[in-house]
Amino acid sequence: MKKYKDIAGDGGSNVHGQVAEQLERLRRRLADVRAVIAVVSGKGGVGKSTVTANLASALAVAGWRVGVLDADLNGPTMAKMLGVRGERLVVTADAVEPPASALGVRVMSMDLLLPGDATPLTWDAPSQDESYTWRGTMEANALREFLADTRWGALDALVIDLPPGTDRLATITALIPDLAGTIVVTLPSDVSHLVVRKSITVAQGGRAPVLGLVENMAGLFPGPDAATLAAETGIALLGRVPFDPALAAAADRGEPFVTVAPASAAARALTEIATRVREALGRAPGPGRS
Ligand SMILES: Nc1ncnc2c1ncn2[C@@H]1O[C@H](COP(=O)(O)OP(=O)(O)OP(=O)(O)O)[C@@H](O)[C@H]1O
Ligand SMILES: [Mg+2]
Secondary structure: OOOHHHOOOOOOOOHHHHHHHHHHHHHHHHHHEEEEEEEEOOOOOOOHHHHHHHHHHHHHHOOOOEEEEEOOOOOOOHHHHOOOOOOOOEEOOOOEEOOEOOOOOEEEOHHHOOOOOOOOOOOOOOOHHHHHHHHHHHHHHHHHHHHHHEOOOOEEEEEEEOOOOOOHHHHHHHHOOOOOEEEEEEOOOHHHHHHHHHHHHHHHHOOOOEEEEEEEEEOOOOOOOHHHHHHHHOOOEEEEEEOOHHHHHHHHHOOOHHHHOOOOHHHHHHHHHHHHHHHHHHHOOOOOOO
16 A cells, blocks of 8 residues: 555556545445544634543443544644553554553544654655645545554444644545534634634534534633524534543543543533433434444
């Protein structure tokens, strides 16, 4: 299989054929995944990764078989938040076995592949001038490889943690047309709402249903009400997760807050969000999946 470094100039090597074959492999790999959900926000730092890790953990506590794909290739945090950093990936002839968190959440992240803490992911562009346009293409290629090569096994849900940026959803929907739903995360600030409103428009423009809005770090700022944004855009408010330093500390330790401090308001909110997601997916599983 050719990798991104080889793709500049086909040289008669049938890259198109290889991509088609990889997409077919991706489709087969995901055939046993009941629902693929993307966690998105145009705004950075709002808690997409925190919500992803805890939603996945809460779904696992409820008995669901869950995987997490860290689609943030340059700032991967899922291995850290789910406590699998440093675990070895088991590579077999045709697949990579993702490590599992203490609750059994299977995790695939660029963080598990890069050799050291200080090593960033870089794309080899034919010239630095082209590196910007190159990056989008290479990101899509890398994610396609991730999805095609990871042996998730049978899952009830695969939760995808996206990097910030409203446009990032398009990369995922190009690879997984039958996404079961998107979850949009915001902070209670005008600045966040300004950007997230656009993210909701993009999410609503896709084929996948918008499962709802999560207000994270609720109470931290005296900002606008997420319920108003949800009502104005016609989506559900899945819940409000209060600002809680203990939640950030648990993420830093790689522990799922929903089981570390289940009685806390933040854990209860996250568990409630997971319940809503389970209900929404139970009613409307992704098209084309069993
Ligand atoms: N409700 C909360 N209370 C306290 N700290 C939080 C809360 N939610 C997230 N954090 C902390 O805020 C920081 C940013 O959160 P996180 O990494 O989940 O955001 P993100 O949206 O994924 O960021 P990026 O856009 O860079 O991917 C992290 O250190 C996280 O632990
Ligand atoms: Mg993140």
